[in-house]
Each structure stands twice: as structure tokens, then as C-alpha cells.
Amino acid sequence: MSDTPDSAVRTYTEQHRAAFLADLAEWLRIPSVSAQPEHDGDVRRSAEWLSGKLAETGFPVTEIWETPGAPAVFAEWPSQDPDAPVVLVYGHHDVQPAAREDGWSTDPFDPVIRDGRMYGRGAADDKGQVFFHTLGVRAHLAATGRTTPAVHLKLLVEGEEESGSPHFRALAEERAGRLAADVVIVSDTGMWDENTPTVCTGMRGLAECEIELSGPGQDIHSGSFGGAVPNPATELARMVAALHDTEGRVAVPGFYDGVAELTGTERALFAELPFDEETWLRTAASRATAGEAGYSTLERIWARPTAEVNGIGGGYQGAGSKTVIPSSAFVKLSFRLVAGQDPERIQEVVRSWAEDRIPAGIRHRITFSPATRPCLTPLDHPALQAVARAMGRAFGTKILFTREGGSGPAADLQDVLGAPVLFLGISVPSDGWHGPDEKVELDLLLKGVETTAHLWGELADALR
Amino acid sequence: MSDTPDSAVRTYTEQHRAAFLADLAEWLRIPSVSAQPEHDGDVRRSAEWLSGKLAETGFPVTEIWETPGAPAVFAEWPSQDPDAPVVLVYGHHDVQPAAREDGWSTDPFDPVIRDGRMYGRGAADDKGQVFFHTLGVRAHLAATGRTTPAVHLKLLVEGEEESGSPHFRALAEERAGRLAADVVIVSDTGMWDENTPTVCTGMRGLAECEIELSGPGQDIHSGSFGGAVPNPATELARMVAALHDTEGRVAVPGFYDGVAELTGTERALFAELPFDEETWLRTAASRATAGEAGYSTLERIWARPTAEVNGIGGGYQGAGSKTVIPSSAFVKLSFRLVAGQDPERIQEVVRSWAEDRIPAGIRHRITFSPATRPCLTPLDHPALQAVARAMGRAFGTKILFTREGGSGPAADLQDVLGAPVLFLGISVPSDGWHGPDEKVELDLLLKGVETTAHLWGELADALR
Known part of the structure; x- marks a missing residue:
């Protein structure tokens, strides 16, 4: 026209x-x-x-x-x-x-x-x-x-x-x-x-879940019981820490199955864009880049799947200190997905990864939100x-x-x-x-x- | 008399x-x-x-x-x-x-x-x-x-x-x-x-601290930026996960310096007490014991120093989900100390352990409360x-x-x-x-x- x-x-x-x-x-x-x-x-x-x-x-x-x-x-x-x-x-x-x-x-x-x-x-x-x-x-x-x-x-x-x-x-x-x-x-x-x-x-697609770990039936005294029962907040931190390997890849087995890898043309087109790391960092309100080894920042955010903590909470969060072992702790996780990944399959592999990590004495609850392809x-x-x-x-x-x-x-x-x-x-x-x-x-x-x-x-x- | x-x-x-x-x-x-x-x-x-x-x-x-x-x-x-x-x-x-x-x-x-x-x-x-x-x-x-x-x-x-x-x-x-x-x-x-x-x-003595890690200047979109900048909640979880080794010992270098080890007589006297694990677990409102390898429950709570998470928080903690990378996350830690440990020295080793773990792009703040010997x-x-x-x-x-x-x-x-x-x-x-x-x-x-x-x-x- x-x-x-x-x-x-x-x-x-x-x-x-x-x-x-x-x-x-x-x-x-x-x-x-x-x-x-x-x-x-x-x-x-x-x-x-x-x-x-x-x-x-x-x-x-x-x-x-x-x-x-x-x-x-x-x-x-x-x-x-x-x-x-x-x-x-x-x-x-x-x-x-x-x-x-x-x-x-x-x-x-x-x-x-x-x-x-x-x-x-x-x-x-x-x-x-x-x-x-x-x-x-x-x-x-x-x-x-x-x-x-x-x-x-x-x-x-x-x-x-x-x-x-x-x-x-x-x-x-x-x-x-x-x-x-x-x-x-x-x-x-x-x-x-x-x-x-x-x-x-x-x-990118999106799969989100909340994982809650529960230990003591109520907050208990960290002096009387500390060091002798599992602490759900500590266990949760261990789970989150295990989410990535040292190369910044998501360490959930099966997570990368079917991922559409970038072609040379796509990488070249990305590279044509006037990317300036300092400007991008300002937009991200961040002080450094980080992420999966072997990929540029644009490749990381556009063409690679991720796992991020959106929120975490447990125990005493008020002013000062309170010497308790928290009864429970939770984390909200989101997984960004790329072409070739199936959200239902991702939910399955995340669930079994998490369940493999629940120590004795800790109960868990994993809730997935509806996913986006x-x-x-x-x-x-x-x-x-x-x-x-x-x-x-x-x-x-x-x-x-x-x-x-x-x-x-x-x-x-x-x-x-x-x-x-x-x-x-x-x-x-x-x-x-x-x-x-x-x-x-x-x-x-x-x-x-x-x-x-x-x-x-x-x-x-x-x-x- | x-x-x-x-x-x-x-x-x-x-x-x-x-x-x-x-x-x-x-x-x-x-x-x-x-x-x-x-x-x-x-x-x-x-x-x-x-x-x-x-x-x-x-x-x-x-x-x-x-x-x-x-x-x-x-x-x-x-x-x-x-x-x-x-x-x-x-x-x-x-x-x-x-x-x-x-x-x-x-x-x-x-x-x-x-x-x-x-x-x-x-x-x-x-x-x-x-x-x-x-x-x-x-x-x-x-x-x-x-x-x-x-x-x-x-x-x-x-x-x-x-x-x-x-x-x-x-x-x-x-x-x-x-x-x-x-x-x-x-x-x-x-x-x-x-x-x-x-x-x-x-x-036991007590040293308490709060560690806050800050990443983005504000909460940022986990889709737009996820996978390419450090996430302070993830980094905090990694720090907490690094607090103990696989044997349940506190992995902060220098933490056990000077710890008065239990003598055979002391262990024998503890063992004379009519300890019943099931009763104790009921008191602890817990489902399993856990802790430092090689020590009984009584030894763990009375004679061994500990590191416990009392509270953790960061990012979105409301109902449902919010796809953000949190601007910051904090953890409240308490360390129970035993004879031979000096709280000031513990504060020093915890501080330098934490500071050694701050990745690029993350700022930190460590605050200690007054300690108890x-x-x-x-x-x-x-x-x-x-x-x-x-x-x-x-x-x-x-x-x-x-x-x-x-x-x-x-x-x-x-x-x-x-x-x-x-x-x-x-x-x-x-x-x-x-x-x-x-x-x-x-x-x-x-x-x-x-x-x-x-x-x-x-x-x-x-x-x-």
C-alpha cells in the first residue's frame, strides 16, 4: 500500500x-x-x-x-x-x-x-x-x-x-x-x-514455581535446638545454590533437552545491533553482567533458557534479630524457556530435581503456575x-x-x-x-x- | 556444712x-x-x-x-x-x-x-x-x-x-x-x-549478623534481564549454602580455632543422661535430627558451635508470582559459640568469609549485633x-x-x-x-x- x-x-x-x-x-x-x-x-x-x-x-x-x-x-x-x-x-x-x-x-x-x-x-x-x-x-x-x-x-x-x-x-x-x-x-x-x-x-517461554520447605512445626529456639535439627531456610538455600553449575548453566537434569541452538545468521544479526554493555547495565540497573559461559549478553537474554529467584522468604525478617530456627522457608523461581523447550516437561524435570534434594526431616510443597510457551x-x-x-x-x-x-x-x-x-x-x-x-x-x-x-x-x- | x-x-x-x-x-x-x-x-x-x-x-x-x-x-x-x-x-x-x-x-x-x-x-x-x-x-x-x-x-x-x-x-x-x-x-x-x-x-555464646546483598538498583524484569546479571537472592543462597560443609561443620575458615573439645569424661557424663530421641524431637517440634557428623544430639546443642539461618528474605514474597530479579536479599545468621571461641574473632572470620564470596556486580552490607560470650x-x-x-x-x-x-x-x-x-x-x-x-x-x-x-x-x- x-x-x-x-x-x-x-x-x-x-x-x-x-x-x-x-x-x-x-x-x-x-x-x-x-x-x-x-x-x-x-x-x-x-x-x-x-x-x-x-x-x-x-x-x-x-x-x-x-x-x-x-x-x-x-x-x-x-x-x-x-x-x-x-x-x-x-x-x-x-x-x-x-x-x-x-x-x-x-x-x-x-x-x-x-x-x-x-x-x-x-x-x-x-x-x-x-x-x-x-x-x-x-x-x-x-x-x-x-x-x-x-x-x-x-x-x-x-x-x-x-x-x-x-x-x-x-x-x-x-x-x-x-x-x-x-x-x-x-x-x-x-x-x-x-x-x-x-x-x-x-x-521466551516461562515456567514458574514456588517451593516451600518445612522443618519444625513452629519456629523453635536456635539456642536450645540449633545445630541438631534441619533448618528449612538453610536447606532451601542449598537447593537454590544447586540450581546452576559453575558455568552458569541450569543444573536441572533434562533442562536443555530440545533447546533450539542459535544459527550463525542469528548470532550475526544480534551482533549488528549497537550493543553497549555500559548502557545496557545502566538499563538493567546493574553493576556487572553474569550468566551462562560461552554466550553474549544478548544471546543470554534472548536465546538461552534461565532459572532465576524472584523471591525468597522464611523465618524472622523484622528489625534486629530473633534467635529462631524457622518453621519453613519458600522460594519463588522462574524459568525462561526458548524454542524447543516444552513447559510441561520443564515442570517435570524441575519437580524431580527438587524432590531429589529434600533431606530427612524436611517436608516440601512445590506449586507450579500455568506455564507459557x-x-x-x-x-x-x-x-x-x-x-x-x-x-x-x-x-x-x-x-x-x-x-x-x-x-x-x-x-x-x-x-x-x-x-x-x-x-x-x-x-x-x-x-x-x-x-x-x-x-x-x-x-x-x-x-x-x-x-x-x-x-x-x-x-x-x-x-x- | x-x-x-x-x-x-x-x-x-x-x-x-x-x-x-x-x-x-x-x-x-x-x-x-x-x-x-x-x-x-x-x-x-x-x-x-x-x-x-x-x-x-x-x-x-x-x-x-x-x-x-x-x-x-x-x-x-x-x-x-x-x-x-x-x-x-x-x-x-x-x-x-x-x-x-x-x-x-x-x-x-x-x-x-x-x-x-x-x-x-x-x-x-x-x-x-x-x-x-x-x-x-x-x-x-x-x-x-x-x-x-x-x-x-x-x-x-x-x-x-x-x-x-x-x-x-x-x-x-x-x-x-x-x-x-x-x-x-x-x-x-x-x-x-x-x-x-x-x-x-x-x-553457649552468641554472635549474630545480618548480611544484605544488593544487585540491581531496583527490582528488574526477570524476562528482560534474567540470565545476564547477578541475582542477589541467588548469590545469597550460594553464600548460605557454603556456610556448612558436607559433614555439617561450619565452613568458615578459622571458625573452630580454639574450640574446647569435649573430653572423654564429659562425653560419658552426657551419655549418662536419660536422653530419648523421640521425646527430644517432640520438644523440638521436628521430624529428624541433623548436624555435625561425629557428635550426639546433646553434644551438638551443648558443646558444639553452630551457624543457623534465623531469617531470610528478598524479592517478591506476596501471593502468586512476580517475575522480578530482586534488588536485594538478606539473611539473618546466628552463630552459637562454645568455650574457647572469642565472639570478636568470630565476627572477623565471618566477615572475611562473606566478603570473599561477593561476586562482581553485587554490593554487600554486614551488620553484627552485640555478641555474648x-x-x-x-x-x-x-x-x-x-x-x-x-x-x-x-x-x-x-x-x-x-x-x-x-x-x-x-x-x-x-x-x-x-x-x-x-x-x-x-x-x-x-x-x-x-x-x-x-x-x-x-x-x-x-x-x-x-x-x-x-x-x-x-x-x-x-x-x-
Whole structure:
């Protein structure tokens, strides 16, 4: 659709920028924290708000889809062109927990604009990136003079992504007919950085578990009993310490079975990116790199599976000291998975690894959260090339390719719908997902609008 | 003083039993909880009550000694015998917190007598055991016809033991002249059980520290950064796992330097005690024993130094999961020390052991709490033998020897006064120190009275 005048898209976007940002800020004010039951009502309110906004945008079909958990939003805008390809856009309207005392400079649920950025929980992950599709499709219509999009457009915006999407796969299976698409566009990722627009080609999968070890029936006196009974906190530390070998590899037997190793081309493409370790470390708020021997930092976060401690706790954690042997201790672990790894199999090998390590006198409980599959789109796929072209027109520069170290339910859509998954995200690493002072760069957000304004034509051409 | 007729002591004790118990009950009604500021007035009231009661008992000198915290009580009863040895009795008049809803069958501060036991907070720890000295010294005088004790008797009853005795060492140093003694008798421990009277010969020392490791400047996304930066919770677990070797020994270099090894006689004496592992495990609320290879359970808790995790924490500890790499994680460790170990030296070796283990990119902070020294009185010490003889006369049976795995400020008296510390306690494990339904066995309490009635003569003979 090279007949879409890029300047018309830009002008339309600029004209509607203020109203678009005001609407996004309104949405960010709804604390749709899916992990905290006290926010259940807010998650529902967020779904209703979005559904209303999509209807206002022009989507002739908007629906709220119930799940056993939080509701999803579905919208559909058929193309007047009967053989237009069907595109399903995926995003989520729930957000991570956030509280002012976590280190936020301002109320996480009262967004503010400072220095060309909007700060607020969900600004980048993922409300901002869902929201650019609303103005995007309107700019697409305005610039092309169409009354319906060049593709048959569907949107599915779930409400439990930050809680591990426990009901997403079942929802996708149940609604597979309504969701059927030739291609899935996921807008829940990011680009390399502010100056290097990139398309993501895959995400890691995720398996999470909590392991609790119990020793004494209650906290007991470490003087009277210390040194003579197993201490569950010590035993837990030993288990965590055994999770990696000295080369930084995950030491769970069978963990690497089937892992898709990087090709020479993929390693070379990664190496084209302007990676600067110091900058990356600043983004990671870290002072050193670490990890699996034999791989670069980008390879480690994008193409290698990991095991990380997300939380650990047990015994006395208050001020000062308390001389107890804790009754129990727990660790929350997450395993990032890459193409070729099966989450169910990973759960099995982790469980048997852990169970082999329970000493006498210690009881254990291992709980797995629903897992997320990894996914990866081949570099030569025509739809992936169309995304790169649309982005190139918006940004006016060469588009490079990345992957995403995080995880999303995109792979479930790939499985259930049998469609390739493409990633279109404009967030940048400094956006601070899941942390305090999450923000989105307004200029990039608007480039997201422009990209989608171009994308529907590019995809219609590429897939026709 | 075998000329003290044991029957005269018994008769005197029985005659004064009712009044003695009524007085103790009155003292237990004062909720002298040193850890709770709202009870500051009660702790003072407890000190005043005790001081008055000691004056009534006959102590010509009774004083309340102020500290920056709760007041201590000091009393002195010089012997008419100018070369009598000087004995200092130590105890405490403050108690642990207690509330009916913690599981008490009756009000913890309204003592009741049921089945030959007095139930109430402080009945055993430590008011009961301080209080037997009052009737004890009167029985001693009555049975021997003396007007002053056979030893120069001093009592120091502190008011902050249950809060970690923060000002005790300074008080002892400041008042060292007044406290000077040939021997210290601590009445704040227990016996093996109801049927096995024992003398405790030592307590373990205690060094406590908190180690905090910091990685990222804030919690960061485990998908975006996982596998490529050091995780402080994982590193902390590795450190804790390295704390012991596979034989259960503390793996900190220099930790065992100077440790007084058990002699064959000591091991044989421990082995004489009617230890039953199943009973002990029930008391420990545990399902298995564990610990340093080559030592029995009693040896492990009494005569071997330990390293225990008292608490550990870091990252996300709420419900469900949160995919972060924690910014920091901490562990609270306590090290029980035995004779021959110097707490300052232990702090040094622990610090350098920990610092040797900090990987690149991780910052650390190690904080030590004030330490407590171990103490141990040799089995052949004449004063210890005198305690055993006095106890044997009261109980009419062979006295065995134990140690105490816990720690107390007794060692400070040993240090400051340069006097050996002996332990005379009649509490039993079922007394429920620090728990609900704390009680003291009345028969044993009266045996405590009789023991002290014999002790002053025995000690005067042994130390003359």
C-alpha cells in the first residue's frame, strides 16, 4: 500500500495527539492490577473502559469476554475487501502491582507527563502499546480514504497477562473460531532503543514455581535446638545454590533437552545491533553482567533458557534479630524457556530435581503456575517483512531484528490458531516495566500509531 | 556444712511454703514485660516490689540500680565470718510478653495453682527461680542458727534480660566493685527433667549478623534481564549454602580455632543422661535430627558451635508470582559459640568469609549485633562440686551434669568480675518458657529453696 501518503498519516497523528494522550492517561488511572484480588473491580472497569473506547474508535463489534478470572476485551472491524487477510492484534489491559513507596516519584496510578514521557503503571506495559492501535487504525482510514481497514482487523486484549494468563489458553481454544486469523500481531514488546527501531521475532517461554520447605512445626529456639535439627531456610538455600553449575548453566537434569541452538545468521544479526554493555547495565540497573559461559549478553537474554529467584522468604525478617530456627522457608523461581523447550516437561524435570534434594526431616510443597510457551518467527516470513517495512516508513530508517527475553501468551495463539506471531512494540528498555516510574516515550508512542497506520496496507499486500 | 540438719531445712521450708507461694503469686501479677514500652512502669514496679521483699527477707542492703533502660535490683547480706567467700546470685525480674489469646488457659498475669504447678508468666523464667533464694537464705539461717549467711551474699536481678540485656554489661562494668565476687550463681536455667536433677555447667555464646546483598538498583524484569546479571537472592543462597560443609561443620575458615573439645569424661557424663530421641524431637517440634557428623544430639546443642539461618528474605514474597530479579536479599545468621571461641574473632572470620564470596556486580552490607560470650565451668571446680552436693542433699539423689545450648549475660559477669559462673536452676523443659501456660513445678521450686539453704554452707566449706 505504498499509495498511503506517509505525510498524511503523520499529520493526522499529530492533530489527534493531545486527545489520544488524554484518553490514555484516563485509562492508566484505572489500577487494573490482576495479581491483587482487591483490584478485581478495577480490572473489570479497565475492560469496560477499553471496550467503550474501541467502539468510539469505530470498531463495529466490541465484546467483553468473561473468563474464570479477569475479563478480556474483543473487538472486530471487518474489511470491505472480501479477500483481505485476517489479522489478530494481541495485548493486555491488566498491569503489574505498583505502590508509591516502591520508589515511584509520583502516584503510579495518576499519570503525569514530564520531558516528553508519560509516567504511570501500564504506560508501556501494556496499555500504551494497546492504545496506539486505536489512533493507528483511524489514521490508516483517514490517510487512505477507506471506510474499513485494508485487513480484517481483530483485537484481543486480555486481563490476566501480569498474573501469568491462567485462563488465556482456554479462552483462545473456546473462542478459536472468532479469533481465527492469518497472522497474529502482538503489541507487548519493545524496540532496541530510542534510536534503533527493531522488530522482535520471538519471546521466551516461562515456567514458574514456588517451593516451600518445612522443618519444625513452629519456629523453635536456635539456642536450645540449633545445630541438631534441619533448618528449612538453610536447606532451601542449598537447593537454590544447586540450581546452576559453575558455568552458569541450569543444573536441572533434562533442562536443555530440545533447546533450539542459535544459527550463525542469528548470532550475526544480534551482533549488528549497537550493543553497549555500559548502557545496557545502566538499563538493567546493574553493576556487572553474569550468566551462562560461552554466550553474549544478548544471546543470554534472548536465546538461552534461565532459572532465576524472584523471591525468597522464611523465618524472622523484622528489625534486629530473633534467635529462631524457622518453621519453613519458600522460594519463588522462574524459568525462561526458548524454542524447543516444552513447559510441561520443564515442570517435570524441575519437580524431580527438587524432590531429589529434600533431606530427612524436611517436608516440601512445590506449586507450579500455568506455564507459557516460547515462540519464534522465521526471519524470512512475508508478514515479518511487512512489519519491518511499515515500521521503516514510520521511523524513516533501517529496521533491525531482536528477540524478547520476556514471555507472553502469544505462543498460545500460535498453537491454537495455527498462525504465525509477529511482534510490534515501541517500548524501550528504559521504560521500566514492572518497576517504579514506568513510562512511555511519547514520540515513540506516536511512531507506533504511524506504524500501524501503514501496517494494515503492507500486510494486505504481503499476504494477498 | 554437713552440720546443717537437712531435716531442719525441710521442716522450715514446709512451714513457710504457703506464704512463700502467695508472695510469688503477688510478684507474678506485675506484668514486667521489658520488651513492651507500655509495661515500663510495671517493670519498675516489679523492681520495687522485689527490693521491698528482699529487705523483708533480711538483706541489710537493698538498692535499685538505674540503667538507660529498665532498673535492676541489687541486695547484699554480709557474713559475720570475715573470711567468708563472696557469692553473687544473678537472675532477672522482667518477663517475656504474654497474652491470653496466645493460647494461655488462664490469664498469664493472674497466676493459678493447678495439679501442684503454678501457672503464670515468669513462674519459671525467671521470677520463681529468683524467688527461691529468699526463703532459701532464711532456711539456711534457721537451720544453722546463724544470724548472717555463711557466705557474703549478693543478689543482682536485672530488668532487661528478655530484651537482650542491652545495658547489662555496662552496668556490671560500672558497678564491678560492688559486684565483686569469688563465684557467680546464675539462677536462670533448668534441670534435665522432673526426675533427673542436674547442674548446668555452661552456656553457649552468641554472635549474630545480618548480611544484605544488593544487585540491581531496583527490582528488574526477570524476562528482560534474567540470565545476564547477578541475582542477589541467588548469590545469597550460594553464600548460605557454603556456610556448612558436607559433614555439617561450619565452613568458615578459622571458625573452630580454639574450640574446647569435649573430653572423654564429659562425653560419658552426657551419655549418662536419660536422653530419648523421640521425646527430644517432640520438644523440638521436628521430624529428624541433623548436624555435625561425629557428635550426639546433646553434644551438638551443648558443646558444639553452630551457624543457623534465623531469617531470610528478598524479592517478591506476596501471593502468586512476580517475575522480578530482586534488588536485594538478606539473611539473618546466628552463630552459637562454645568455650574457647572469642565472639570478636568470630565476627572477623565471618566477615572475611562473606566478603570473599561477593561476586562482581553485587554490593554487600554486614551488620553484627552485640555478641555474648560462651562460658563453661570445669567439672572439677570446687564451687561446682559444692552446688552438686547442695542439690544432692535437697533432692536425695545423684546429680548429673548438663549444659545449656542458649546464651545469656552470665558470661559478662564472668568477664567483668573474673569469677567462675555456676548455674543453679530447677526449671524443667515442660515449663514452657516464652510460650503459653508457662508454669513452675511447686515441688521443684521448694527443692530450689532447700538447695540454696544448703548451698551457702557447702560453698563456704569448699572455697575456704
